[in-house]
Amino acid sequence: MTALTPPATVTADGVIVIDHLTKRFGPVLAVDDLSFTVRPGRVTGFLGPNGAGKTTTLRILLGLVRATAGTATIGGSTYAHFTQPMRTVGAALEAASFHPGRTALDHLRVYAPQAGVSDARCREVLDFVGLGPVANRRAGGFSLGMRQRLALATTLLGDPQVLLLDEPANGLDPEGIAWLRGLLRHLAAEGRTVLVSSHVLSEVEQTVDDVVIIARGALVHSSSLAALAALAEPSVRIASPDAAGLTRLIELAGWADRLEPAASTRPGVAVLHRVTAAEIGARAFAAGLELHELTPRDVGLEDTFLRLVGEGAIPGVAEPRLEGVVR
Amino acid sequence: MTAALRTEYRKLVTTRLWWILLASMAAYMAFLAGIMAFALTQDPGSMTGGAPGVEAAPMTPESVARTIYTLATSLGYVFPVIVGALAMTSEFRHQTITPTLLAEPRRTVFLAAKMLSSVVVGLLFGIVGTVSTVGAGAGVLALMGEPTYLSDPIVVRSAWLSVVALTVWTVVGVGFGTLLTNQVAVIVVVLAFTQFVEPILRIAGGQFDWSEGMSKYLPGAAGEAITGSSFYADSGMAAGLLTSWQGFAVLLGYAVLFAVVGRVTTLRRDIT
Incomplete structure (x- = not known):
């Protein structure tokens, strides 16, 4: 971690504020009255399905796209007002922003004057992301994982207080992902603001402290990861040779509305939500019902995430159809 | 601005x-100058010999030398234009416009730095275009x-001014690339205009009083x-x-016009 020195002043400078942000591309509402805050010293996951408006939000924050309404600021000012933005904000929006004929080192040297750094620093960050041995190779021949590392090196060039990374784990091998995870945790521990976007929660689950979840351009959830986990609904799968007895038990206990309909199609098998295995076990024992299965199912964060982004689907936006395509 | 220029x-x-x-320009200009020097000294009217209705202007040996030495400005300017234009279009083709504007969000500064650099x-x-032309010629x-006539101050001045003209052409290229950012379209338009459309317009325009101006x-x-010597005019074709000075101002005017229009169109848009 020698390539990075902690920022001189760890203050509220690194706070990202998205305030009632709206962006319309013609008839398409890409960002819809979105508001959230990202704090320094933590890794924040910016999550949502493809097309949810994550990249558009980041591009507005970075002054590349003009907002229709609302503001997006970093440390209280808009991106256009930074005199040496690369020293404050390091952003990687896509892994392909390289001239294929330029070497990795030259790619960094191009931006070095604007980041106010020397060629030595360029070599330093290349070594840091593991691209030292290929510093003089042209970026056109790089794999996706190497491009991700070069993009990351570019963001680190100016030793910025704020890091904004769009899908940084894309194309990295498991070793690379573990390394990235450690790096992001380290950067946040130094007091930097780290915002990482992804369309899969499981990809960033082990890295992030906070989550901001958007769908269809609007905020659906913003909290710490722990608070998100608390939203998870436990469920229990039960099976009994006495199907009628099982149905009776569920009705008597008043759990009919907690049945998962799709999973309870076979007689004698049921999946119940918001009930613990202990409660069901006690009821069955008292009723003398023979049970062959009583399995608590651990609901992953991913399920909670999918439930959140799936809520309130827009009428007219069709679910993906398989019939007719897959035969 | 200094940082942007260095970038x-x-x-x-x-x-x-x-x-x-x-390298292509050097080879092409040396070839053209050599051929032209050979043809013009053999028969000064040979340049227009094939064009019916065009009166071959009598050329003095001095104007023959000047015409040859400034051929880079007459026929080779497409190279600096393409280099200038590609400096801008490649930003869009390879999406480097995103990191570029992240490093310098002031888009006017970015454009000015691109043109100045x-x-x-x-x-x-x-220099290379003119030296290879003069050398071979x-x-x-x-x-x-x-x-x-390499010691004739007027001839030498024309050759030096050819360097200036080609430099301004590079800036025109950057302006044009800002106006039209599709790399393939830019190459097609630049080649078509410089090699075909403009020569025809100039030759046709020279035939009538109203279009001559x-x-x-x-x-x-x-x-x-800018060089004060014209392959087209000296040969009687245009x-x-x-x-x-007027030529310098007019050519630079094109560069500025393209850049200003590019600034309020291409560089005003959302970068997505």
């Missing part, structure tokens, strides 16, 4: 394209036993005017020229 200069010199084009590369193209003239203001004519 833009580094962008230009860290890819291979510029020296491939530079292209002057350095433009000078290089101007003078070599063939000397071989043919003709005077080379206008054709002087075409970019190619303005570029030639109308006369503006003065050096």
Whole structure:
């Protein structure tokens, strides 16, 4: 971690504020009255399905796209007002922003004057992301994982207080992902603001402290990861040779509305939500019902995430159809 | 602005394209100058010999030498234009416009730095293009036993001004690339305009009084005017020229016009 020195002043400078942000591309509402805050010293996951408006939000924050309404600021000012933005904000929006004929080192040297750094620093960050041995190779021949590392090196060039990374784990091998995870945790521990976007929660689950979840351009959830986990609904799968007895038990206990309909199609098998295995076990024992299965199912964060982004689907936006395509 | 200039200069010199084009220009201009020197000394009217209705203007040996030495401005300016234009279009083609504007969000500063930094590369193209033209041209003239006029101050001045003209052409290229960012479209339009449309407009324009004045203001004519010598005018195919300063102002005017229009269109848009 020698390539990075902690920022001189760890203050509220690194706070990202998205305030009632709206962006319309013609008839398409890409960002819809979105508001959230990202704090320094933590890794924040910016999550949502493809097309949810994550990249558009980041591009507005970075002054590349003009907002229709609302503001997006970093440390209280808009991106256009930074005199040496690369020293404050390091952003990687896509892994392909390289001239294929330029070497990795030259790619960094191009931006070095604007980041106010020397060629030595360029070599330093290349070594840091593991691209030292290929510093003089042209970026056109790089794999996706190497491009991700070069993009990351570019963001680190100016030793910025704020890091904004769009899908940084894309194309990295498991070793690379573990390394990235450690790096992001380290950067946040130094007091930097780290915002990482992804369309899969499981990809960033082990890295992030906070989550901001958007769908269809609007905020659906913003909290710490722990608070998100608390939203998870436990469920229990039960099976009994006495199907009628099982149905009776569920009705008597008043759990009919907690049945998962799709999973309870076979007689004698049921999946119940918001009930613990202990409660069901006690009821069955008292009723003398023979049970062959009583399995608590651990609901992953991913399920909670999918439930959140799936809520309130827009009428007219069709679910993906398989019939007719897959035969 | 200094940082932006250094960044833009580094962008230009860290890819291979510029020296491939530079080498092509040197070879092409040496070839043209050699052929032209041979043809003009054999028969000064041979340039227009095939064009019916065009009166062959009598050329003095001095104007023959000047015409040959400034051929880079008359026929080779497409190289610096392409280099300038590609400096901008490649930003869009390879999406480097995103990191570029992240490093310098002030888009006018970015555009100004791109244009100013292209002057350095433009000078290089101007010098190499002119030197190869003069070298090959003078070599063939000397071989043919003709005077080379390399010590004639007017001829030498024209050659130096050819360097200036080619430099301004590079800046015009950057402006044009800002206006039209599709790389393939830019190459097609630049080649079609410089090699086909403008020569025809100038030759056709020179035939009528009402269009003669206008054709002087075409970019190619303005570029030639900077050197004070014109392949098209001297050969009697097209109308006369503006003065050096007027030509300089008109050609630079094209660069600024393209850049301003590009700034309020291309560079005002969302970068997605």
